[in-house]
Amino acid sequence: MNQGAEIRVPMHKIPNVALGKVQQRHVVRIFFPRLYSASSLGVGVSQADLALIYDRCLRPTMVEVIPESTDQWPTSYATAYTQFRNRFGTLAFGSIDIPWYSLQEVAQTLLTKLGDEKPAFKDAYFVHELRGTKNATVHNGSDERERQLAFEDMFEHVDVRNLVAQDWQVDVALAIGVPGHVVTWRESCHQELLSHLMPNAPIPRIERLMKNKGNFHLDRALQVKEFAGFRANTANVAGSGGISYVQAYCTSKNVTYQLNPGVFRRRQAKELLQKETEEKIVRDLDVMSEVFFECAGEQEGVAGRDGCARLEIRVTLDKVMDSLSALPEDLIGRSVVAIDRRLWW
Template sequence: MQLEPPDEDLPAIQVSLSEFVSAAEQMFTPDQLENFLRFVLAGRLQSHDKLVRIFLNARQGALAPPISKFQVYRDIDSVIGITQDLPFRLPMAIFPLASFRDTLTEDNHLKCSLSCAKNVIGVSLHRIPNMALGKVDRRHITRIFFPGLYCQGQNPAIPPDTMTLIYEKCLRPAVVSLNPVDRSRWPITYSAAMNLYRDLKGQFHFSTIDFPSNLLDQLGPKLLEMFQIQDGLQDAFFVHELRGTKGASHHDPSNAGARRTALNTVFHFFDMSLVRPEDWVVDIGLEIQHEGHVLQWLTKGHLQYRIISHADWNNLVFKRYFPAKGASTVKALQHFPSASYYRQWHALMDRLDEDKAEIIQNDLMQWFNELYWVPHPESDRMWSTKKGGKEWIMLPPGEQRNCPHIAVNSRFIDKDAAVVLVVGTSERQH
């Protein structure tokens, strides 16, 4: 009998010890001898006309430890609100020319009910044409959505002529009518705004103009009123998204006062008298800690990795984790500013002169070069979970999906080595 190689790309099933023994006993019959040997010796199982790999997890199905043995913390990762107003108590920085990169193009798991051809369907928000309106906080964005422009199967991007209509007939007139003192700061036409915010190389720089907080309660209804009289812009609504708050609102989930304080911290710039709870979705994260232990999940995880060259490891990865003294900070930076080490590193760099700062950074790089891997830092965040391109490798092998990105140090990888995913540790396989 010939068995397949042990590392073929197959779907995986994780089983407990009792499940493995029970299945093996059922196969231990003369007519299933080949299946029995494949199962117990090669970890292969014929399931629903497909061959799958079996991973034995001795902790699968194990009882959780008593609650007194570990600590659970809660954190508010993000909040999203769908409203007909602008419920803020701080000035809003409004884009005269909507920032293209702030358009919602990825699924945030929220849907909107739309009536299409007499049928009501739930459409993911990122499929509905939308544009950035402005920001109140560094991690906040308010967008305007236009369900009247939605057409199933078509690109949700708003055409240039419609953007011109939005700016010249709605956005600028609404802002100027409520705050005429800023009339000169708003370009007369959309094309003038395009020219103003584009440099000689053709690159756009999306500046904002602050709008007073005491007039925001009038601006929201005014905009929707003007949209309502324009073909295709009817039934518009606002979506407010606050992301990347992880680490800023840790609290004990069993403490009602701590829960309230955390929520107030995240909503600090919202006018709570205008906030209706039914309009909002709050994404809650749980952090489980057990002193002196590494917690292991009973389900298999996925990640994507790239092997990073020596030069990129030092000049790209390292310098994003430990930027040089005086290095410019990306405005949209997430995760890093909330990390204690990052704040301490910046404080250290601020105290040192340039020569000493460079010496400290070079010394630290020697330690950093001994790491096998780190979360792959993007230009705007520490953790990215987007689907990777061809240069990314999935672990375990399989179809590309949204999962964490890992940067692997090429100093520890040679042509005969492969990266493998082992529960609870890291390992190289030769």
């Protein structure tokens, strides 16, 4: 390779490390392009480099720019690692607030120290990662003005003019609900739904997609064959119109979804044969029953919980305003079924 030749690398393959957070969903990362190696299997930064970054760059930057915070920063990376490691061997981090008016000076000073400390740290840059923004905007999809306002709200902190729209993907969703009911999808209409979303894709190609277990997955509900959503990777489907992913599901699954294993976790059969776990399962079943009882609206003072049939597609940024604004009413009538909330739960 000639010196100075341009290398194009997906961002997620460039070594980086989380540096800080803004509120709950916004993570500030620092990327080190000179640490990238095509032969490397990972994108992490080595422990030696992390220690160097903290001991010789990050902590000195904070002491210099915000001297009043000196007493809050561990004296070394090794000390910080010991302090934030719990008895289970995992890391539980604390946080130190940085005044907003010091951020620019902190960033400039840190980048300078990084470049001076090690040549491989030169050309480092910051990336703002926003995650967990699902349902960030809710609007009437058939109203063009509402779609535009929702788009502007979603990208309030992003200069869209400086983005390559074809390189960005956005999930667009449509929810179908009936008050007092749980609405779910019919398996018999999956092909018709996909054909509507991808009108230029030949029917035989969609049929092959639905038979491909690697790219198409059924999500059944209530162990009833006709009630099922699906997940489909459509990026390689000819005529997909730029849609790379489609998901149809019922939001009732949110009732049992847990970020960490809890009452609704998957159980092992052997747990029924062990007295200590068998008793725990019985108690958990009581808790689950109470949850479903409340969702059905049978608990006094509790309104109950409906469920919507939700359809999501992933498209490039340049197509987001013209995608999934609505579905034909006759297609909706064939594709979903509304079940009384009390009967469902």
